[in-house]
Amino acid sequence: MGRKNPPAEQILEQIRKSLKELHLKAMLEGLEENIAAGPEEDDTRYHLLWRLVERESRQRRERAVQRRIKEARFPAYKTLDDFDFKFQTGLKQERVLEFATLDFVRRGRNLLIAGMSGTGKSHIAISLGYLACAAQHRVLYTTSAAMLSALYATLASHELPRALRPYIACDLLIIDEVGLDRVERVHVQDAQLFYKVISPRYETSKSTIITSNIPWESWGKHFGDDIATVPILDRLVHHGLTLTIDGPSYRAAEHQRLNTTKPVGH
DSSP states (O other), X not given: XXXXXXXXXXXXXXXXXXXXXXXXXXXXXXXXXXXXXXXXXXXXXXXXXXXXXXXXXXXXXXXHHHHHHHHHTOSSOOOXXXXXXXXXXXXXXXXXXXXXXXXXXXXXXXXXXXXXXXXXXXXXXXXXXXHHHHTTOOEEEEEHHHHHHHHHTTTTTTOHHHHHHHHHHSSEEEEEEEXXXXXXXXXXXXXXXXXXXXXXXXXXXXXXXXXXXXXXXXXXXXXXXXXXXXXXXXHHHHTEEEEEEOSOOXXXXXXXXXXXXXXXXX
């Protein structure tokens, strides 16, 4: 005679215990909900198993996305749905949506976004960063000034290699506001430090988004080191795509609107 299977209730308790031990909380919750609801029409054990597995997998993906967003250190939440393409006449929406497919990240290409202050460069860069997190890419956001200040601070303690790792290891690095802050010009080593980030990313074909309000040909003057700046731009452009926003400033328009609106009661 064959071995007799344990009673269903005993098996059910063993499943509950195992799911708890494996920390499969979503699957356990799904199991209890399915037991309470009863079997669906044409249900099979495979349908039930898939509902449990799919729920656990989905919740794990969602937690992973939230973890990557937290690790990315975005300064604000931005999406392309919030971008006013009708106002920004100097930008083609179709071009931006091409970047939203993240094909450039998968291919290890760079994206160089240029334009005057207030035209939406940071908004687009951060929005693409959020999309990359949702696609399970490791992302890190920083301003140029913050990155260079952090790296420069490690020179005296000889901890530069450790400080460089986060900027080099991520799948997508967003370096925002190149040219906006004069902090970048304080140290003569800034161009060399920038190069120490860009060069290894270039060698390993990892994507970098750069936003800048100064022309690429003026980077040498900005950093005060033409010799070091040439190989930086060479590596960025070689694996790079460009997006130039030649349009009005959102902040300037908002300032004008606020100062031309009549006070209440007038």
